Amino acid sequence: MEERVNRRWRLAEYPEGLPKETTFRLSVEPVPDPGPGQVLVRALYLSVDPYQRGRMHTRRSYARPMEIGDVIVGGTVGQVEASRHPAFPPGSFVEGLLGWQEYALSDGGDLRRLDLAPELLPASLGVLGMPGLTAYFGLLDVGRPKAGETVVISGAAGAVGTVVGQIAKIQGCRAVGIAGSDDKVDVLVRELGFDAAFNYKTAADVRGALLDACPGGIDIYFDNVGGSITDAAISLINLRARVVICGQISQYNLTKPARGPRNLTAFLTNRAMLQGILVTDWEDRYGEGLNQLAVWLREGRLKSHETVVEGFESAPVAFIGLFHGHNTGKMLVKVAEPRI
Amino acid sequence: MEERVNRRWRLAEYPEGLPKETTFRLSVEPVPDPGPGQVLVRALYLSVDPYQRGRMHTRRSYARPMEIGDVIVGGTVGQVEASRHPAFPPGSFVEGLLGWQEYALSDGGDLRRLDLAPELLPASLGVLGMPGLTAYFGLLDVGRPKAGETVVISGAAGAVGTVVGQIAKIQGCRAVGIAGSDDKVDVLVRELGFDAAFNYKTAADVRGALLDACPGGIDIYFDNVGGSITDAAISLINLRARVVICGQISQYNLTKPARGPRNLTAFLTNRAMLQGILVTDWEDRYGEGLNQLAVWLREGRLKSHETVVEGFESAPVAFIGLFHGHNTGKMLVKVAEPRI
Numbered sequence: 001m002e003e004r005v006n007r008r009w010r011l012a013e014y015p016e017g018l019p020k021e022t023t024f025r026l027s028v029e030p031v032p033d034p035g036p037g038q039v040l041v042r043a044l045y046l047s048v049d050p051y052q053r054g055r056m057h058t059r060r061s062y063a064r065p066m067e068i069g070d071v072i073v074g075g076t077v078g079q080v081e082a083s084r085h086p087a088f089p090p091g092s093f094v095e096g097l098l099g100w101q102e103y104a105l106s107d108g109g110d111l112r113r114l115d116l117a118p119e120l121l122p123a124s125l126g127v128l129g130m131p132g133l134t135a136y137f138g139l140l141d142v143g144r145p146k147a148g149e150t151v152v153i154s155g156a157a158g159a160v161g162t163v164v165g166q167i168a169k170i171q172g173c174r175a176v177g178i179a180g181s182d183d184k185v186d187v188l189v190r191e192l193g194f195d196a197a198f199n200y201k202t203a204a205d206v207r208g209a210l211l212d213a214c215p216g217g218i219d220i221y222f223d224n225v226g227g228s229i230t231d232a233a234i235s236l237i238n239l240r241a242r243v244v245i246c247g248q249i250s251q252y253n254l255t256k257p258a259r260g261p262r263n264l265t266a267f268l269t270n271r272a273m274l275q276g277i278l279v280t281d282w283e284d285r286y287g288e289g290l291n292q293l294a295v296w297l298r299e300g301r302l303k304s305h306e307t308v309v310e311g312f313e314s315a316p317v318a319f320i321g322l323f324h325g326h327n328t329g330k331m332l333v334k335v336a337e338p339r340i
Numbered sequence: 341m342e343e344r345v346n347r348r349w350r351l352a353e354y355p356e357g358l359p360k361e362t363t364f365r366l367s368v369e370p371v372p373d374p375g376p377g378q379v380l381v382r383a384l385y386l387s388v389d390p391y392q393r394g395r396m397h398t399r400r401s402y403a404r405p406m407e408i409g410d411v412i413v414g415g416t417v418g419q420v421e422a423s424r425h426p427a428f429p430p431g432s433f434v435e436g437l438l439g440w441q442e443y444a445l446s447d448g449g450d451l452r453r454l455d456l457a458p459e460l461l462p463a464s465l466g467v468l469g470m471p472g473l474t475a476y477f478g479l480l481d482v483g484r485p486k487a488g489e490t491v492v493i494s495g496a497a498g499a500v501g502t503v504v505g506q507i508a509k510i511q512g513c514r515a516v517g518i519a520g521s522d523d524k525v526d527v528l529v530r531e532l533g534f535d536a537a538f539n540y541k542t543a544a545d546v547r548g549a550l551l552d553a554c555p556g557g558i559d560i561y562f563d564n565v566g567g568s569i570t571d572a573a574i575s576l577i578n579l580r581a582r583v584v585i586c587g588q589i590s591q592y593n594l595t596k597p598a599r600g601p602r603n604l605t606a607f608l609t610n611r612a613m614l615q616g617i618l619v620t621d622w623e624d625r626y627g628e629g630l631n632q633l634a635v636w637l638r639e640g641r642l643k644s645h646e647t648v649v650e651g652f653e654s655a656p657v658a659f660i661g662l663f664h665g666h667n668t669g670k671m672l673v674k675v676a677e678p679r680i
Contacts, residue, residue, distance in 0.1 A: 054609075223604070226602065226605070227602070230604065245604050245607050245608045246608075247608070248604055248605045248608055251602065251604075251605050257601050257602065258601070258602045259599050259600060259601055259602065260599060260600075260602045261597050261598070261599055262566065262567070262591065262597065262598045262599065262600045264563070264566050264570065264585050264588055264591075264614075264616075265566070265588050265591050267585050267614060267615070267616035268585045268586075268587070268588055268616040268617075269394075269616070270616060271615070271616045271617060271618050271621060272615075272616050273613065273614065273615045273616075274604075274607060274613065274614040275607070275611070275612075275614075276604075276607035276608040276609070276610060276611045276612050276613075277608075277611060278611050281611060
């Protein structure tokens, strides 16, 4: 019989600036057995997300910080390996915040059963998971798009951004993406239907490129990035614009606070609104969001785009890659094949 | 018979930086006669307001810029001197955007009839006018105060700020004011019932002073000032805080855009909201606001506080004084006594 071990990625040290491989430590432990009411889940896909950086320091953030030695907190899609919980029979697929480990025990309270074909499992960490829900509620509830408006998305080729632009199109808006490579720009415009997109790394002038893409100004700015890209976008907002602050990935690894042009006068003169969001604020409406996203996906109006990195051992490298723009769409780590 | 002239303050030049006396030019003209349907209004009080600075350049703002030679745009309380309009008989009191001139013609469309005792006329440019309405809708509709919350107001001793703090108290909140002199701090705390206030010019450290006054953080920040005071306040906002951007007086006279610490991460981690406001967005609800403000005033729960400068010729000096903090409460220029 095969000797099973449970590999787990733990926090080795709080990173200063960019996380690096020494931020993480691999531990190898026995696979636990489920106790009464418990489920043993075998990971198939790990999610790597920018928000995880926010838990890797002792500063206050929207979530409890991790302690040194903790298993890295993160979303997982897995398959029930053994179960003493009637709602989760062996072989069923689940999603939950099970962390970066090959096997996890759960009492089921934090698990969502996925009744999906195996090929849709990755989407349940992307379009049909937290990133999709973030895009759905952030754009529709906070951005409140009206047909004909211009929606600009920074980090447009990321897990959330790819969905925001597609939902903007479904709402009859003009979708303009800002991304960090020509390949990503290509995916946004050719595959995902954005009206325009540009590579901020090669644009001579981000503000000029935005103005070219948005001759009528910006009605909604959905921000995943922050920093100078956001400065440029805010300088072009229209009367009654809405700015959705979903992420500030350019700021997460700074060791001291950055400075930039003051922008509150733009909000005053335009009676514009800005709102920071976190998807869990819509927890009681996840069902509505997932249903609508699944309908759009089935109808072909919404496409799922993932960057899949192979192998449990690759999780730190994949995570670090987020801060270098290595993903287009949702970044996942594939840990194992489902057992059919 | 007394020879009547109409003195009018006109824009002489667009100011660079702070407006100065040469920004304005006094012209002396004949008093016009009302045509059919017209009203001739004799000014009793002129309003001087920070927003007027925004019209004195060609840059885009929330209002049409003034042209060189235009009579300075501004609110006036006056008395009908002669009338060919049935709704405004001679002797009646009115308020309107009649500009800095001793006599103005109006077709009545821009006039609000004031059925007030003469001693309440100044209040109709303050607590019972645009500043009061700005405070009322800005705090209640955008700030959405809940009893027990902490409301911080910058420019707290100004026309709007004095009312915001008093309404915050009526709502059961803790009101904390930031002002620019010890005398103003005194008025806020002793006369107007603020829970705490401090002089940002003598505080060793604005953030420290705010933290002392707000040990539980800031739930609503009502901003009239901008700049480094606002940086300090935003660094102390609580989860789901609301930031109301009503003015940015520290920024209006800058000849180049200022820089400051980036603050969007504070909005993200706190799921906080920021909204720029302009009172005319609530025009269809002015009646509601004025009624409520008048009730509070009558009940003694709201106090009117004005700084009155004497003489039509003093309007530019009074206006320039706004940017040096010369006013406590609403700044007015008294032009004439009402005829009883």
